[in-house]
Amino acid sequence: MGTVFVENLKALFDAVSAERELYIPKNAGAHYVYKLYRPDEEAVFNEVRVCTPIKEFLFPIRELAAVFPQEEDQFEVKPFAVFGLKDCDLRSIEILDNVFKEDDFKDPLYISRREKMFIIASDCTEPAENCFCYLFGGKSWAEKGFDMNVSPVEGGFLVESGSDTGNDFLAKAHFAQVQPGQIAQRDENRKKADQILAENNAKFKLDRPVQEIVEGADGEQLYTAQAEGCVECQACTRVCPTCHCFYLQDTKLKDYYGKMKMWDSCMRMSYAAVAGGENPRKAISERIKHRLLHKFSYYLQRYGINMCVGCGRCIDAESGKMDLRRLLRELNDEVNRK
Amino acid sequence: MTQHKNPYKPIDAEVIDIIDESPTIKSFVLKPAEPIPFKAGQFVELTLPGSGEAPFTPSSSPSQKETMEISIMKAGRVTGQLHDIPKGTTLGIRGPLGNGYPLDKFAGKQVYIVGGGVGLAPIRSLFLALVERKNDFAGIVCRYGARTPEDFIYKHTTFNEWPNIDGVNMKLTADQGNDQWKHNVGVVTTILSPDDVKINNSVAVVCGPPIMMKFVTLKLLEFGFKAEQIYLSMEKNMSCGIGMCGHCMIGKYYVCKDGPVFTYDQIKDYPKIWE
Ligand code: SF4
Ligand code: FES
Numbered sequence: 001m002g003t004v005f006v007e008n009l010k011a012l013f014d015a016v017s018a019e020r021e022l023y024i025p026k027n028a029g030a031h032y033v034y035k036l037y038r039p040d041e042e043a044v045f046n047e048v049r050v051c052t053p054i055k056e057f058l059f060p061i062r063e064l065a066a067v068f069p070q071e072e073d074q075f076e077v078k079p080f081a082v083f084g085l086k087d088c089d090l091r092s093i094e095i096l097d098n099v100f101k102e103d104d105f106k107d108p109l110y111i112s113r114r115e116k117m118f119i120i121a122s123d124c125t126e127p128a129e130n131c132f133c134y135l136f137g138g139k140s141w142a143e144k145g146f147d148m149n150v151s152p153v154e155g156g157f158l159v160e161s162g163s164d165t166g167n168d169f170l171a172k173a174h175f176a177q178v179q180p181g182q183i184a185q186r187d188e189n190r191k192k193a194d195q196i197l198a199e200n201n202a203k204f205k206l207d208r209p210v211q212e213i214v215e216g217a218d219g220e221q222l223y224t225a226q227a228e229g230c231v232e233c234q235a236c237t238r239v240c241p242t243c244h245c246f247y248l249q250d251t252k253l254k255d256y257y258g259k260m261k262m263w264d265s266c267m268r269m270s271y272a273a274v275a276g277g278e279n280p281r282k283a284i285s286e287r288i289k290h291r292l293l294h295k296f297s298y299y300l301q302r303y304g305i306n307m308c309v310g311c312g313r314c315i316d317a318e319s320g321k322m323d324l325r326r327l328l329r330e331l332n333d334e335v336n337r338k
Numbered sequence: 339m340t341q342h343k344n345p346y347k348p349i350d351a352e353v354i355d356i357i358d359e360s361p362t363i364k365s366f367v368l369k370p371a372e373p374i375p376f377k378a379g380q381f382v383e384l385t386l387p388g389s390g391e392a393p394f395t396p397s398s399s400p401s402q403k404e405t406m407e408i409s410i411m412k413a414g415r416v417t418g419q420l421h422d423i424p425k426g427t428t429l430g431i432r433g434p435l436g437n438g439y440p441l442d443k444f445a446g447k448q449v450y451i452v453g454g455g456v457g458l459a460p461i462r463s464l465f466l467a468l469v470e471r472k473n474d475f476a477g478i479v480c481r482y483g484a485r486t487p488e489d490f491i492y493k494h495t496t497f498n499e500w501p502n503i504d505g506v507n508m509k510l511t512a513d514q515g516n517d518q519w520k521h522n523v524g525v526v527t528t529i530l531s532p533d534d535v536k537i538n539n540s541v542a543v544v545c546g547p548p549i550m551m552k553f554v555t556l557k558l559l560e561f562g563f564k565a566e567q568i569y570l571s572m573e574k575n576m577s578c579g580i581g582m583c584g585h586c587m588i589g590k591y592y593v594c595k596d597g598p599v600f601t602y603d604q605i606k607d608y609p610k611i612w613e
Contacts, residue, residue: 066347068430105345105580245584247577252388259346272575275414278548280610298590
């Protein structure tokens with residue numbers, strides 16, 4: 001797969017958006033959010049992930065999942081591209097793929113979008129304070145899972161293709177060749193960013209596998225302490241790029257009936273309550289614990305990877321009260337004391 | 339464009355008959371637009387169009403192909419509305435979902451069935467499937483309890499037909515009896531005895547309200563059943579029914595996909611399985 005050089009992002013964005021809708025990061029206060037690219041738009045390079053989770057593109061907050069009675073379903077998804085996904089974002093897509101593309105049942109809406117999504121990843125040049133991908137095998141740049149990846153170098157950007165679609169695009173686009181030394185420069189930048197991640201996360205490093213920690217710690221006190229600061233806003237699960245709970249809501253449409261698929265949250269009080277009234281997770285602390293066990297034990301046992309990519313969005317969303325890294329580190333200490 | 343079969347989309351099912359079973363339970367005879375072949379213990383998601391959806395395990399025999407029977411207890415909003423629909427209503431149905439009872443693993447063994455309340459619905463389907471291939475098993479022993487004699491469902495079959503089937507041993511109990519009640523009075527555990535079956539060559543199947551399943555399971559363990567011999571039909575909050583939405587989890591298991599039938603051994607170490 002090839003690598004080329006572009007002087008400015010605008011050239012890249014114009015070429016991509018000529019073929020499909022392109023979503024790019026836009027500054028919104030201290031964060032980035034996604035926005036449809038138009039040629040008169042300023043082309044910004046996001047040095048770190050966008051604040052909203054990538055799942056929004058594949059699994060919207062609310063969508064019509066079925067219409068009935070009716071013969072055919074039409075999920076018309078136009079090809080689209082998204083720029084600025086980071087390594088953590090790509091890993092979050094892998095996590096969702098496992099759920100929605102698992103063998104016996106497949107989610108046709110998710111799959112239609114997934115097939116139409118052209119992924120343009122980019123290196124993190126300034127990992128944020130709350131980024132802890134480093135603790136879970138992540139890093140500031142991606143090796144796989146993208147159609148193209150963009151890395152800033154002096155005077156422009158390297159664009160590497162990572163799939164056949166990416167290759168085809170670069171072959172047609174006629175960008176400049178890579179200059180000697182540019183690859184080395186890119187690798188040097190990556191090393192620096194990884195170094196920042198390592199430093200920021202040094203004090204949170206776990207000294208045993210995270211599965212062993214969440215399964216081994218009783219956590220009663222720690223979870224209860226966390227629960228005291230929780231106002232049940234469910235922000236952590238909404239911004240989380242891997243949380244994928246939803247519920248189906250029946251609705252009446254003009255001529256038909258429909259099922260709406262809407263995001264849900266395991267942090268919600270009645271999330272697990274049954275019609276008879278029983279609820280296995282009445283206390284907030286039980287819900288927090290379940291959430292951690294799902295991410296670091298249950299999901300892992302099922303699919304072989306953790307259901308957390310360490311993007312730190314939940315910490316951002318929590319205005320500093322709940323910090324997953326700190327909680328895991330404290331649970332780790334509890335297990336150590338046993 | 340790639341077309342995938344949409345697992346969220348129900349097919350039509352017409353309600354062709356409604357039977358009042360007890361003050362709180364009605365059975366609905368459904369005729370789905372296309373047959374839904376299922377194994378005993380598997381479930382379906384039933385949609386009241388425009389209103390809501392809930393999971394139910396059919397009570398009819400899996401070999402009955404054209405129609406399917408579902409018994410519904412009035413417990414919440416959707417089940418309440420279902421109790422009010424007339425014959426001829428078109429409902430939506432998705433399924434079959436879940437694993438069902440592993441009848442092949444039961445072969446050669448005595449099947450010890452313990453049911454409570456509306457839990458008799460899935461058990462009826464299992465019972466009928468077992469009776470159809472009776473010779474594959476070392477016997478069917480059934481213990482069933484309900485709150486009062488009025489709360490018994492499938493009254494005709496449970497009182498008159500089943501006890502007379504060759505190879506079937508049946509006992510009934512009501513928490514509170516009445517003047518005509520000829521059977522045992524007491525909760526279902528009061529009609530269980532370690533001599534009901536040869537424990538080392540049997541499997542137990544338990545289905546009913548959570549609290550009943552809990553006490554029956556403890557009783558069976560006390561009798562000497564191993565956790566892996568006890569099959570439980572678990573009920574959890576469900577939405578998608580296909581292992582995606584997360585609602586029904588017991589530990590690493592999705593009740594909707596890996597269950598609803600679990601051995602006690604599979605789930606015993608997870609917190610609050612009975613709630
Ligand atoms: S739990 Fe927090 S850190 Fe982990 S993936 Fe979700 S948002 Fe990112
Ligand atoms: S009901 Fe959705 S995962 Fe089981």
